Amino acid sequence: MKKTSKIIVSLLAILAIAIFQFCATSPYPAEVENALKKAGDNRAELEKVIHHYQETGDSLKLQAAYFLIGNMDGHSFIRYELLDTSGAAVDFDVLSYPDYKTMVAAWDSVSDAIGGMDWQRKETLEDLQHITANFLIENIDYGFRAWHEKPWADYLTFSDFCEYVLPYRGSNEPLESWRPYFFKKHQDLAKRMSDPKDPIEATSLINDDLKTWFTFDPIFYRHPQDQALSEMLQNKKGRCEDMTNLAIYAMRANGLAVTSDYTPHWADTGNNHAWNALLDRSGKVIMFMGDEANPGTYHLHNRMAKVYRKTYSLQRNNLVFQKPEWEKVPRWLSGKNYADVTRDYVDVSDVTVTLTEPVPDSVNYAYLCVFNDGEWKAIHWGKIEGEKVTFTDMGRNIAYLPMYFVHGKLIPAASALILEKDGTIRPLVADENDKIKIKLVSTTRRKQLADTDGIEKAFFKTGKAYQLFYWNDEWISAGEMIADGHPLIFSEIPNHGLYWLVEKDSRREERIFTIEDGKQVWW
Numbered sequence: 001m002k003k004t005s006k007i008i009v010s011l012l013a014i015l016a017i018a019i020f021q022f023c024a025t026s027p028y029p030a031e032v033e034n035a036l037k038k039a040g041d042n043r044a045e046l047e048k049v050i051h052h053y054q055e056t057g058d059s060l061k062l063q064a065a066y067f068l069i070g071n072m073d074g075h076s077f078i079r080y081e082l083l084d085t086s087g088a089a090v091d092f093d094v095l096s097y098p099d100y101k102t103m104v105a106a107w108d109s110v111s112d113a114i115g116g117m118d119w120q121r122k123e124t125l126e127d128l129q130h131i132t133a134n135f136l137i138e139n140i141d142y143g144f145r146a147w148h149e150k151p152w153a154d155y156l157t158f159s160d161f162c163e164y165v166l167p168y169r170g171s172n173e174p175l176e177s178w179r180p181y182f183f184k185k186h187q188d189l190a191k192r193m194s195d196p197k198d199p200i201e202a203t204s205l206i207n208d209d210l211k212t213w214f215t216f217d218p219i220f221y222r223h224p225q226d227q228a229l230s231e232m233l234q235n236k237k238g239r240c241e242d243m244t245n246l247a248i249y250a251m252r253a254n255g256l257a258v259t260s261d262y263t264p265h266w267a268d269t270g271n272n273h274a275w276n277a278l279l280d281r282s283g284k285v286i287m288f289m290g291d292e293a294n295p296g297t298y299h300l301h302n303r304m305a306k307v308y309r310k311t312y313s314l315q316r317n318n319l320v321f322q323k324p325e326w327e328k329v330p331r332w333l334s335g336k337n338y339a340d341v342t343r344d345y346v347d348v349s350d351v352t353v354t355l356t357e358p359v360p361d362s363v364n365y366a367y368l369c370v371f372n373d374g375e376w377k378a379i380h381w382g383k384i385e386g387e388k389v390t391f392t393d394m395g396r397n398i399a400y401l402p403m404y405f406v407h408g409k410l411i412p413a414a415s416a417l418i419l420e421k422d423g424t425i426r427p428l429v430a431d432e433n434d435k436i437k438i439k440l441v442s443t444t445r446r447k448q449l450a451d452t453d454g455i456e457k458a459f460f461k462t463g464k465a466y467q468l469f470y471w472n473d474e475w476i477s478a479g480e481m482i483a484d485g486h487p488l489i490f491s492e493i494p495n496h497g498l499y500w501l502v503e504k505d506s507r508r509e510e511r512i513f514t515i516e517d518g519k520q521v522w523w
Contacts (some may be wrong), residue, residue, distance in 0.1 A: 075169060075337070079124075094223050166252075173228050258277065259277050260277065261308065268522065415429045437493070460488065
């Protein structure tokens with residue numbers, strides 16, 4: 001019995017020593033220690049923040065510091081450079097032109113002369129390795145001050161505060177102080193409000209101020225580097241990313257729980273979009289557009305396959321945390337800081353697909369894609385289970401294509417499909433044995449019109465060549481016609497397919513369509 005007791009005592013002693021050694025080597029929460037290791041030479045700056053709040057005895061601010069540091073991995077400033085096809089830098093300042101049209105003409109001229117040019121990432125400055133203690137302490141102190149002093153912020157939990165008020169950046173812009181500027185600018189806002197406890201009214205008033213001096217300019221589509229506050233104060237213009245970031249600065253500096261939601265690729269047109277979202281007292285999110293439209297007045301008019309929310313915290317369910325380290329995925333889907341909020345915006349359904357193309361070696365995931373700017377682009381992912389894959393919460397009334405990602409490229413995994421308004425799935429398989437004649441009036445969605453003599457109007461450029469394609473694991477040409485002012489009639493076209501009519505030498509921004517009851521239906 002004594003021998004057994006001695007063994008137990010010895011084991012407890014060993015366990016106590018192990019716990020002591022672990023605590024001695026890891027005085028911080030595990031996620032914070034992991035971040036500090038990745039900070040390298042900048043670890044000392046981050047530890048200054050921790051020690052500062054340990055010494056002041058403010059346990060809640062210490063937890064806020066842990067939140068920011070523990071979730072900092074992946075947040076960064078991305079600098080771009082304009083390169084030609086050989087990798088040489090191109091001296092072209094998009095902001096030196098008076099308007100978008102003039103800039104694009106100059107861009108095309110230079111690009112044609114040198115054989116093409118595009119923006120590429122030059123460097124990524126990780127916050128963990130560059131952020132300073134003074135910057136973080138200022139951000140935390142001003143964040144808490146707004147949370148505690150602003151009457152419209154009293155409903156926010158600490159969790160809400162950490163995710164929607166505390167974060168110091170909106171996207172991949174340069175690190176720059178912005179809280180003191182906007183806190184001071186709107187310090188008397190409550191006195192002008194009919195209900196000082198209403199976060200919607202506070203957001204609207206601050207947004208009204210932003211509207212007086214900052215606006216959207218498409219020229220910034222060719223300026224991919226996100227602007228810092230000092231740049232926005234100087235340029236007074238930007239793209240939607242800048243607009244949402246500016247609103248985030250102004251709102252968060254005043255204790256308003258604001259973030260940015262976005263769709264990476266519109267499902268029925270080109271490009272993408274981001275807008276702002278306010279967490280109100282009911283716990284619901286109300287969208288608005290920074291510098292443009294207030295909460296309750298903003299509307300989205302295109303179809304969305306997916307809506308994601310930018311988060312500061314790491315989202316452990318994201319693909320980057322699920323996949324094997326060696327498996328490559330489409331770049332933006334490898335992000336660590338976005339959450340799927342599609343069902344908050346549109347009707348959704350899960351889409352289960354039987355994979356008809358062989359699964360490539362070492363591929364564990366498939367992607368559901370939408371057609372955007374002339375190509376299929378991945379919008380969501382699903383894990384392959386045997387010959388099937390399920391994509392969750394997909395927006396309805398949209399054309400999709402399941403694909404694999406192999407050697408940096410997307411390749412078909414199954415036939416295209418329509419996810420109907422009622423959630424049913426309609427495969428789109430061009431039937432080579434069932435040929436039809438089709439009449440086409442446009443390359444994109446238009447309001448159907450008729451001339452005064454009752455003849456259906458066609459929206460083509462007379463004398464221009466138009467080529468019709470249908471999808472069968474790739475775009476296959478079904479013929480070419482010259483527009484003569486009338487609808488284009490193509491014969492011997494495979495039935496039940498997905499089609500694409502492209503003007504010769506265009507930017508390939510034309511939309512895909514099906515033929516239903518003899519008419520073009522746009523997707």
